[in-house]
Amino acid sequence: MIEQGQNLPAATLSQLTDDGMVEHPVTELFADKTVVLFAVPGAFTPTCSAAHLPGYVVLADQLKAKGVDIIACVSVNDAFVMKAWGEAHNASELMMLGDGDASFTQSLGLEMDTASFGGVRSQRYAMIIKNGVVTQLNVEAPKTFEVSKAEAILAAL
Template structure:
């Protein structure tokens, strides 16, 4: 698993916006920025839709005021699903990134196999990335939602 002080692995994440589909290289996406990246096991799933993403939507302005250039949500879903979920959650301030094949999640070492529930998914986590390097990493224990929420990250940023 990736650790604090390590560089984010080079990978590709997709994003669908009003301008169309963009395939972001993570080296470029996280370069020269302070980014909050949080991951969910799946778009439209209960905890993700009822608490995790909404918390970042509500606190987006405060997080950005703490010196964050970008807030991004990633899931092992395609960019179309991530865009639709973001629209349904009023997440305009959050970059909704798809890791369709799970390669980014696997490269981080934060993948999990949910078997017939959904296959390979991401563990629930949040991290702060500064110029491509992880400076904060909060990984949830299985079936928990305590350290990757927006409030915890906002506290870590102050």
């Protein structure tokens, strides 16, 4: 599993914008920036939709006031689903990124197999990234939602 002090691995994440599909090389997207990246097991799922994503939407201005350049949500879903989920939650200040084949999630070592529920998914986590280096990593224990919520990351900045 990736650890604090390590560089993010080379990978590509997808984003559907109003101008079409954009493929973001992670090393370029997060270079020379302070980024809050949080991951959810699935778009439109209960905890993710009721608490995790909305927390970052509500606190986006406060996170940016602390020097965060990008707030990004990633899930092992395609970019079409991530765009629709973001729109459903007024997440216009966030980048909604798809990791459709779970390659980014697996390169971090933060995948979990949910079997017939959805297959390989991401564990729930949040990280602070500065110039491509993970400076804070908060991974949730199974079936918990404490350390990756927006309030915890805001307090860590």
